[in-house]
Structure formats: C-alpha cells, structure tokens
C-alpha cells in the first residue's frame with residue numbers, strides 16, 4: 001500500500017468487510033516496515049487502537065466506532081502475531097469514557113481478547129509543543145510504536161466534518177480539549193497531528209451523522225475505508241460529504257505543515273466492490289426531510305447517502321429553499337427512463353435552473369436529459385453540476 005492509496009469497501013457485513021480490507025491493504029506489511037525502521041521485534045510492537053467513543057452513544061446513532069470493526073481488527077492483528085495491543089480513548093469533556101467502553105461493547109471485547117483498555121483521561125500527560133501551541137498529550141499514546149486511528153466518517157457543527165485528524169483529540173487531556181476549542185479547533189488539530197499522527201487509518205463510514213459528532217442523524221453510507229495518510233483520508237471524507245478539502249480549515253493547515261496531502265486528485269482510490277444494499281427509510285427526521293427532494297427507486301445505499309449529503313450542503317447554504325419536491329431522481333428503477341416526473345409542474349422563477357423534470361443522480365439515470373454520472377454518484381459532483389448550471 002502506498003501513501004496515496006485509499007481502499008474502500010461497501011456493504012453491511014462489518015466484520016467480513018474489515019477483514020477483507022485489512023488483507024487487501026496489507027496492514028501487516030506496514031507494521032513490519034515500522035518495526036524494521038524502529039529496530040524492534042515485530043511481535044513486541046506496541047500497537048494502539050484509537051476508536052471514536054465521543055460518549056456512550058450507540059454506533060447506529062452515527063457517533064461512535066462500531067465495536068465489530070475494532071474486533072475484526074484485533075482478530076487480524078492477533079492472527080498475524082501482534083499481541084501487544086492497547087485500545088485507548090478519552091470521551092468528550094463531561095462524559096466518562098468507562099461508560100462508553102461498557103455500554104458500547106468495548107469492555108466485553110477487552111475481556112474476550114485480552115486487550116487492555118485505557119481511559120486517556122486518567123493517563124499522565126506530557127507537554128509537547130509545535131510552533132506557538134503547547135499541548136498535553138497522553139503519555140501512553142506517545143509511547144506507542146504504531147498507532148491505528150479508527151474514526152467515524154461524520155459531520156461536526158464547528159469544523160463541518162470529523163475524521164482522522166480530529167479523532168486524535170481523544171488522546172489529549174480534558175483541559176487541552178477546552179483549550180483547543182478556545183483556539184478555534186483548526187490550528188491545534190493540525191498541530192496535534194504534527195506531534196503525533198496515525199500510522200494507519202481505518203474509517204468507520206457505516207452510518208456517520210450528517211451534522212453532529214454526538215449523532216442523531218445517521219446516514220447509511222455503508223462503507224469502510226483505510227489509508228496511511230490521515231490528511232488524504234480526511235480529504236476523501238470531506239469530498240464524500242460534499243465539501244472541498246479547502247473548506248475544512250485544519251486540512252489546509254495540516255497539508256501546509258507537512259502532516260499529509262489534501263490533494264485528493266492525486267489519490268489512488270481503490271474500491272474493492274460495489275454497494276448493492278438497497279436503501280431503507282431513515283430514522284432521522286432531518287434525513288427524511290431532505291429525502292422529500294428525492295424520487296428514489298431501488299437506489300443503492302451508498303449512492304443515495306451521497307445524494308443526501310449533497311442535499312444537506314445545499315440546505316446549509318440556503319439553496320434548497322424553493323426547490324421542487326422531488327428535484328432529483330436516483331436508483332436502478334430509473335434505468336432507461338427519461339425523467340421521473342414526465343411533464344411535471346412549473347418552475348419558480350428564482351430557481352430557474354431547477355427544471356420541472358428531475359435531475360438524475362448516478363449512472364442509472366443516464367437516459368435523463370440532465371444527470372450527474374457516477375456509480376455511486378459523488379456528492380461533490382452533484383454540487384459542482386448544480387453550480388455549473
């Protein structure tokens with residue numbers, strides 16, 4: 001695996017997907033290379049697994065890393081002879097990490113596979129500085145030989161998105177978390193990753209939240225992905241959510257100071273399969289409201305989720321207001337069809353580019369007079385198609 005590779009797998013069978021992804025990405029080789037560089041016996045490598053357990057919130061709500069993914073990772077590592085593992089995390093300020101460990105299945109995982117859990121809130125902290133910012137970082141995290149970051153692909157009310165770089169906030173002290181907020185988050189997040197950065201990133205993109213790190217509006221994105229460059233991985237996440245990497249302040253800073261590359265156009269994205277899971281009605285009120293703009297017939301979940309992300313971005317910028325319902329068509333049921341509304345209703349003058357017939361989203365709608373190609377269609381492509389109109 002190279003630094004500009006991103007491996008993506010789609011589906012809902014979390015354990016099997018994780019196992020296949022790790023095999024294809026050859027994580028073992030990455031650990032062996034690092035052991036060689038450090039002059040340590042591979043079996044003695046201290047490997048840290050850092051999930052996102054922001055609080056004791058079920059993964060299905062779109063906030064936390066599914067324990068099934070972490071379990072599959074532990075099984076892979078142990079089968080390859082790596083036994084010196086540690087799961088470490090510190091929930092957000094005001095919550096107890098133990099509650100998340102217990103209620104989300106991490107305590108049971110720890111018992112079953114003899115992998116210790118560390119609540120970083122209770123760890124000792126070492127002061128480290130980059131440029132003008134000094135920060136307290138978990139001593140245990142700094143002592144690791146190999147760090148595997150397991151973020152959730154999801155939105156964030158202040159930084160727009162959260163992924164690999166921001167997930168490392170879980171290894172700083174609570175005081176430092178408050179300090180980060182007072183500094184506006186972007187610069188300290190980028191600087192933290194200059195001081196300690198993941199060697200490997202495995203992203204839970206199963207059903208992350210549309211807007212909030214604490215969940216509540218999960219979107220079935222149905223994917224797990226991995227890579228070596230945290231900045232590139234986060235750029236992929238940004239793109240998936242309909243943002244350009246430059247829309248996310250900490251990505252621009254992290255790229256500039258050499259944490260990694262935000263240049264997604266240079267990434268080698270290897271999709272191991274295609275999502276064939278049919279989309280289901282969402283439990284989220286916001287997602288259901290956005291879905292009113294979509295005519296859906298047998299859409300694959302990942303494709304549909306990308307369209308929902310694009311609609312959320314349109315709503316954020318006020319561009320959804322006044323659009324007809326539906327304005328978009330998606331799904332295999334539209335193959336060979338020319339439109340979803342036929343003659344349809346009229347258009348409002350202030351939204352003249354949203355015509356009476358729907359815009360197709362994805363290759364299944366290629367017979368439409370206007371459609372955005374892709375299989376699955378990308379949120380960023382939908383947004384750029386609309387802005388070109």
Ligand code: SF4
Pocket residue numbers: 298299300303304330331332361362363364365374375376377
């Ligand atoms: S364009 Fe591809 S991913 Fe989207 S609904 Fe059609 S087959 Fe599924």
